[in-house]
Amino acid sequence: MTPAELSRTVLRSVRGAVEEQELSVPVPARIVVQPPPRPGCGDYASNVALQLARQAGRPAREVAEILRKRLTGSAGIARVEIAGPGFLNFTLGDGAQVALVREVLAQGDGYGDRSARSARGVGGDDVASPGPGAGPHPDPAPRARDVVVAEALARIQAAAGVAAGDGGRAAPVATPPDLTDLIARLGVDEARWVLLRPAAQDPVRVPERPVQRESNPRFRVQYAAARARALGRYARELGFGSEPGDVGAPAVDHAAGDGPSAGSASAAQTLQTFHTLLATYPSVIDLAARLRAPDRVVRHLEATADAFFRWHDVYPPLPAGEQKPLAVHRARLALAEAGGTVLANGLRLLGISAPEHL
Numbered sequence: 001m002t003p004a005e006l007s008r009t010v011l012r013s014v015r016g017a018v019e020e021q022e023l024s025v026p027v028p029a030r031i032v033v034q035p036p037p038r039p040g041c042g043d044y045a046s047n048v049a050l051q052l053a054r055q056a057g058r059p060a061r062e063v064a065e066i067l068r069k070r071l072t073g074s075a076g077i078a079r080v081e082i083a084g085p086g087f088l089n090f091t092l093g094d095g096a097q098v099a100l101v102r103e104v105l106a107q108g109d110g111y112g113d114r115s116a117r118s119a120r121g122v123g124g125d126d127v128a129s130p131g132p133g134a135g136p137h138p139d140p141a142p143r144a145r146d147v148v149v150a151e152a153l154a155r156i157q158a159a160a161g162v163a164a165g166d167g168g169r170a171a172p173v174a175t176p177p178d179l180t181d182l183i184a185r186l187g188v189d190e191a192r193w194v195l196l197r198p199a200a201q202d203p204v205r206v207p208e209r210p211v212q213r214e215s216n217p218r219f220r221v222q223y224a225a226a227r228a229r230a231l232g233r234y235a236r237e238l239g240f241g242s243e244p245g246d247v248g249a250p251a252v253d254h255a256a257g258d259g260p261s262a263g264s265a266s267a268a269q270t271l272q273t274f275h276t277l278l279a280t281y282p283s284v285i286d287l288a289a290r291l292r293a294p295d296r297v298v299r300h301l302e303a304t305a306d307a308f309f310r311w312h313d314v315y316p317p318l319p320a321g322e323q324k325p326l327a328v329h330r331a332r333l334a335l336a337e338a339g340g341t342v343l344a345n346g347l348r349l350l351g352i353s354a355p356e357h358l
Helices: 003-019 048-056 060-071 096-110 142-160 177-186 188-196 217-237 259-291 295-314 327-350
Strands: 044-046 077-083 087-092
Touching (some): 003 044, 003 048, 003 060, 003 087, 003 259, 048 060, 048 087, 060 077, 142 177, 142 188, 142 259, 142 327, 188 327, 217 295, 259 327
Antiparallel strands (some): 077 087
């Protein structure tokens, strides 16, 4: 179950409570579910009960209990709990993570893309109206930033199905001299990343030269995407392919504290974090489109790449030594491929390459 599916399930529970007169409130157009702020609070959380409480004229925890009873036993939901003043915390069923991987792999380039056409079909010269980066800036490349932000927003808004701010697309814009100079100095990918990474209100910080190592977040994201593809090539050489399923127990002690239980908990959290970032990628695209903030996509890709490497170290997708490929290796390979799909899709939306080799 993805966050979007969970949101629709919660919305149906609200609609059912209203229709059966358990609640007297307007049915909201949409319900937000998101990862909980702290580990150990389920897979996702929603503050819908707090939002409805005032309109219902009832305590939020009472509203939450009405919804909890309706949601308990829903397909894909293992447990619903009430926390704090009335938050609903959801723990998904065992098959939710496998279903997510299947969905990502089935949609491929279209995962996170609501539009009728693939995001890679939107050309770099098809420019939407300038986004939050428009106007004068105290950074080294203001005009370059305007153009690159507008190009990225055109792709992101097309993927999210959100119309450009001016109701259409602006005429193609020639590459400004400051962008040409920046590309000559840093290369296309690094130049675009440098201009897209800061939030609109933050200045652009241009490095002296591009650094091709993991201390550079752009390189780290591209490397993670390339590594996911490489795992598939290595697996084929070993005679096996991917199949979504149970990734099994961690292969190394990943303890953040003392003892094996701490290691198991830390490994489980590593796995959960990686799954959550894959599941929330489409909602990040939607949010970036609505806020006209491509930096949201950049930060999500950085977090996904970091989670990929942590997960990869704890749940290695390839057999070691003379070990024969097992079902867990096929399942881990599928999860790695899903991670690579999300990273590559996000890079393409930003106009940055997702190379097969790096």
